[in-house]
Amino acid sequence: MFKKWITRIAITCAVGVGIIAGTGSAALAGDTWLILSDIDGRQVGAMQHVDDGDSFRVYDSLKDGYSVEGCLQTYTPRTGWVTLRCKNNDSGAGTYESFSYDVITGLIYRMRLCHALVPCAYQGFNE
Known part of the structure; x- marks a missing residue:
């Protein structure tokens, strides 16, 4: 049970980082x-x-x-x-x-x- 929660949290964090990185790439244009x-x-x-x-x-x-x-x-x-x-x-x-x-x-x-x-x-x- 504990292992499932850790996996879910890790996936949620990875998706969040991916979304932030994807939206931040447009800011690299200068x-x-x-x-x-x-x-x-x-x-x-x-x-x-x-x-x-x-x-x-x-x-x-x-x-x-x-x-x-x-x-x-x-x-x-x-x-x-x-x-x-x-x-x-x-x-x-x-x-x-x-x-x-x-x-x-x-x-x-x-x-x-x-x-x-x-x-x-x-x-x-x-x-």
């Missing part, structure tokens, strides 16, 4: 950052995917008279990388421009960040 630096290592811009709400922010980090352009791209086997949406930050250093795009689970995405004096940088991510 924001994705892409930092663009010049040849001297100075940050000229950044792009952030804010996972909560699927918004994208394009930051201009350097007061140099040039804007920073951030784009969201997805990969399709037939055509390769396809640009879905872009935002140019010409508001000045220390600011960001944002846009929203509903990122779908199961697709491959990447952020592209470009500056006039620095080659573009890329950062892949998925939902």
Whole structure:
């Protein structure tokens, strides 16, 4: 009799831990950052995917008279990388421009960040 109760308690605890672990896995998803630096290592811009709400922010980090352009791209086997949406930050250093795009689970995405004096940088991510 005692052995049955111990078994039932163990199974109940295991199921409870499984439920908590399963619901907690969505919290592991986080924001994705892409930092663009010049040849001297100075940050000229950044792009952030804010996972909560699927918004994208394009930051201009350097007061140099040039804007920073951030784009969201997805990969399709037939055509390769396809640009879905872009935002140019010409508001000045220390600011960001944002846009929203509903990122779908199961697709491959990447952020592209470009500056006039620095080659573009890329950062892949998925939902």
